[in-house]
Amino acid sequence: MTFPVVGMVGGGQLARMTHEAGIPLGIRFKILSDTPQDSAAQVVADVTVGDYRDLATLRAFAAGCDVITFDHEHVPTEHLRALEAEGVVLRPGADALVHAQDKGVMRTRLAAIGVPCPRNRIVTDAADVTRFADETGGFPVVLKTVRGGYDGKGVWIVRSEADAGQPFRAGVPVLAEEKVDFVRELAANVVRSPHGQAVAYPVVESVQVNGVCDTVIAPAPGLSEEMSARAQGLALTIARELGVIGHLAVELFETTDGRVLVNELAMRPHNSGHWTMDGAGTSQFANHLRAVLDLPLGDPRPRAPWTVMANVLGGDYPDMYPAYLHCMARDPGLKIHMYGKDVKPGRKVGHVNTYGDDLAEVRERARHAADYLRGTIDE
Numbered sequence: 116m117t118f119p120v121v122g123m124v125g126g127g128q129l130a131r132m133t134h135e136a137g138i139p140l141g142i143r144f145k146i147l148s149d150t151p152q153d154s155a156a157q158v159v160a161d162v163t164v165g166d167y168r169d170l171a172t173l174r175a176f177a178a179g180c181d182v183i184t185f186d187h188e189h190v191p192t193e194h195l196r197a198l199e200a201e202g203v204v205l206r207p208g209a210d211a212l213v214h215a216q217d218k219g220v221m222r223t224r225l226a227a228i229g230v231p232c233p234r235n236r237i238v239t240d241a242a243d244v245t246r247f248a249d250e251t252g253g254f255p256v257v258l259k260t261v262r263g264g265y266d267g268k269g270v271w272i273v274r275s276e277a278d279a280g281q282p283f284r285a286g287v288p289v290l291a292e293e294k295v296d297f298v299r300e301l302a303a304n305v306v307r308s309p310h311g312q313a314v315a316y317p318v319v320e321s322v323q324v325n326g327v328c329d330t331v332i333a334p335a336p337g338l339s340e341e342m343s344a345r346a347q348g349l350a351l352t353i354a355r356e357l358g359v360i361g362h363l364a365v366e367l368f369e370t371t372d373g374r375v376l377v378n379e380l381a382m383r384p385h386n387s388g389h390w391t392m393d394g395a396g397t398s399q400f401a402n403h404l405r406a407v408l409d410l411p412l413g414d415p416r417p418r419a420p421w422t423v424m425a426n427v428l429g430g431d432y433p434d435m436y437p438a439y440l441h442c443m444a445r446d447p448g449l450k451i452h453m454y455g456k457d458v459k460p461g462r463k464v465g466h467v468n469t470y471g472d473d474l475a476e477v478r479e480r481a482r483h484a485a486d487y488l489r490g491t492i493d494e
Contacts, residue, residue: 118142119408122180124167126153128454128463129186129384129400132392134159136400142408147176154454155186170194177203184361184407185383188215189263206309206360206407207382214357215382218290219261225377228356230349232377233368235292237261241279244291251293258282259290270326295376297368301335302387303350306362306402306412313354314402314415315347316395321366321387327461328386330481331424333394333417336474338369346375353380362403364388386426386463391415393450393468394422419470421477425485427451427465429458432490442467442484449484 118141123130126148134155137144147163148156156162165172167190177183182204195209205212214221222235234251238244238258248254260269260282272294273279282289300321307313317334334343350365364385366378388399397405397413405412432438435458442449446469453465465488469480486492 119181120145120179121404121407122147122176122183123155123186124173124176124183124190125186126150126155126159126162127186128154128456130155131158131454132389132452133186133384133400133404136398137404140401140404140410142404145176145180147172154456157455168194170197173198174201182206182407184403185212188212188382192216208358208360211358211360212382215380217261218259218379219288221380222290224357225353228352230353230377231374233257233292233295235290238289238291240283241276244273244279245276247291255294257292257294259292260285261288261290263287268326295368296371297376298371299335299369300378301338301346301367301369301375302331302385303346303365303367304362304385304388304391304399305347305350305354305365306399306406306415307351307354307359308406308412309360309409311355312412313351314412315351316388316391316399316415317417318343318346319387319390327426327428327463329426330478331387331390332474332478333390333422333424342369342373342375349375349377353377361406362388362399386466389452389466390422390424390468392452394418394424394470420472421474422468422470423474423478423481424466424468425481426463427453427467427485427488429456429460429462429464430489430491431460433458435464435488438488438490442487446480446484449480451484451488 120143122145124147126146130146131154134144145161146155146159163176184206192213225232248256255272255274258271271282302321303318304316319331319333320335322330354363362384364381368376384399384403391398396416402413450468456464467481467484469477471477
């Protein structure tokens with residue numbers, strides 16, 4: 116039997132963990148990486164080093180693959196369309212992926228299919244931001260560059276017209292959104308295959324610090340069955356209507372008046388789904404691969420009542436290995452996932468997963484390990 120070749124554009128930690136999930140599936144896995152030092156390039160046997168913004172490089176990489184998928188959304192849309200026109204199988208395809216690449220396109224499409232979102236529109240300058248604020252109840256408002264933002268980059272909360280000039284300096288369109296009065300942030304992760312099979316993971320609570328995901332709790336504590344089903348239904352509807360193949364993460368606001376509003380979309384494995392590596396019957400990475408190959412999808416149900424994921428961010432200590440040994444000895448049930456990255460302050464270099472029956476205990480174990488690895492605590 117000849118097993119298929121999956122190519123992933125991007126060599127970051129998502130590609131590294133997708134490769135790991137593909138080993139038991141028996142597939143061949145290739146990556147297009149920016150450098151030989153990237154997270155996935157350190158562990159994947161078949162690595163092409165090249166520029167994903169170059170169409171000739173993409174063509175050459177795709178020639179040895181049965182299907183192409185992505186660990187980021189930054190490949191130029193026109194290149195994706197050119198590859199599809201030449202018969203390259205992309206999952207998700209260009210028509211779907213553009214909704215994760217361009218926030219303006221996303222908002223327009225979600226409105227057309229009736230998905231609840233914050234009030235928004237494209238704005239042209241600082242004076243137009245003030246007009247938008249007047250239309251939606253006043254400052255503050257949120258400004259986002261329509262392309263290229265990630266982990267808080269390309270996002271501004273502005274409180275007056277005088278604060279609103281910076282986003283326009285990049286020379287790309289700017290989207291204005293109302294600043295939502297929300298209780299917390301949620302994420303609904305679903306996976307959809309080409310023949311329409313889909314699975315939904317439990318809705319999680321995502322705790323952000325300075326625009327970066329810090330902690331994920333699965334399932335979201337205190338979330339009603341009705342709101343959980345509503346959030347999963349929204350994610351499944353979006354996946355179907357946008358033609359998503361693979362994993363889709365839908366980041367949501369739970370509002371003070373009992374609504375859920377869509378904040379962002381990601382059409383790839385996502386930080387809010389890292390808990391599934393140890394806490395679900397089938398991880399988001401394995402199900403993403405199953406979906407892009409049109410294999411039967413795996414069980415998304417949780418293994419334990421609670422799973423907590425805490426990101427490990429770089430701190431002031433570049434050598435994490437002694438702290439890593441301490442955490443393993445202190446908590447043998449801890450699952451540590453390191454990405455092979457150089458430690459820099461604030462950089463995502465790994466994550467830890469804990470699970471069990473008592474949420475307070477599970478959360479404390481995850482938080483302690485992440486903080487100890489970072490060096491913010493030493494006992």
